[in-house]
Amino acid sequence: MTELNEEDLALAQWSRRLSHALQILDLELDHALIRRLAKESSEAVNDGAGPISAVVVGYAAGLSAAKGKASPSEAIESAAEVALKLCEHGADGGPDSEGWSGTAQ
Template identity: 50%
Template sequence: MSTNPEMEERRLNDWSRRLTQALQILDLEVDHKMLVELGEKSAETVADNAGLVSAFVVGYAAGLTTTSGRKSSEEAVQKAAGTAFQLAETGLEGSDQPGWKGSAQ
């Protein structure tokens, strides 16, 4: 589906709201721009569908983090996404950095 950026953002907002309501995670604000950037970077350095996998794993890692409130949830997502962005810089060619495995939690 081809749309202009403004229309796409509105559709992503509507879709996120629908998903979060259906999944009963009503206090979640989805950072579309960050997820799209992570998806593009992962796809560029790893494989076409690596972006989908990256977004899922970032969400899962953030979900495993014990949080209290919206700010903590957003921080957990940002921390997990930061780790994913670091890895996406080199894709499969980069070396694992000491301690990166625990950095999202």
């Protein structure tokens, strides 16, 4: 098992407290993926895009998991990958210019 540094440990404890407070008892987050999403979104658009992307990805993943299409972890990974593809093109262009039919959650 990888040893966590102080910042990672605090983040893990916070996300566990937050998910329990929200009654999401079985959620395991990939902090590295979420951080990458926030960073790449912020770089692709502006600083505000990071937190907005994280919320929208979380919402899409929640809908997918609630419909039984994927486990919560799989749904987060899938939604994050769609967002990361969009980040490759910045604020303009990218997969949405050709349609999103292949990316549905």
